[in-house]
Amino acid sequence: MSESAMLSMTKNTGPMLIVLSLLIALSFVTELAKAETLEVELRIRDHLFFPSTLIIPANQKVKIRVINEDPTPEEFESFELNREKVIAAHSQTVIFIGPLEVGEYPFFGEFYPKTAQGVVVAK
Numbered sequence: 001m002s003e004s005a006m007l008s009m010t011k012n013t014g015p016m017l018i019v020l021s022l023l024i025a026l027s028f029v030t031e032l033a034k035a036e037t038l039e040v041e042l043r044i045r046d047h048l049f050f051p052s053t054l055i056i057p058a059n060q061k062v063k064i065r066v067i068n069e070d071p072t073p074e075e076f077e078s079f080e081l082n083r084e085k086v087i088a089a090h091s092q093t094v095i096f097i098g099p100l101e102v103g104e105y106p107f108f109g110e111f112y113p114k115t116a117q118g119v120v121v122a123k
């Protein structure tokens with residue numbers, strides 16, 4: 001490598017280092033944002049919800065990961081939470097709820113409402 005080529009490489013590392021540190025800073029911010037939203041799991045199995053009572057903190061946005069283990073689709077439905085979402089067979093989805101006031105918010109599976117019953121308890 002010629003001396004001038006080495007010199008230009010040294011010159012070019014400045015902006016590259018800035019870009020690199022910005023990328024690192026950005027990934028930290030992204031991690032922080034992720035950590036702020038609490039995630040809870042809700043499973044559907046044999047047309048039942050597990051857990052059927054989902055306890056979450058009040059006054060906070062919560063991410064519910066709904067995992068449908070059944071070979072049939074189900075629809076998460078709640079009038080109190082104003083949410084309605086179909087989860088295909090053997091698949092999962094994410095539903096954001098809250099921030100909620102302290103209280104109980106029933107939900108059910110619209111396709112199997114006789115068995116698929118649950119309640120979100122915000123405390």
Ligand SMILES: [Cu+2]
Nearest residue numbers: 075077084110
């Ligand atoms: Cu519905």
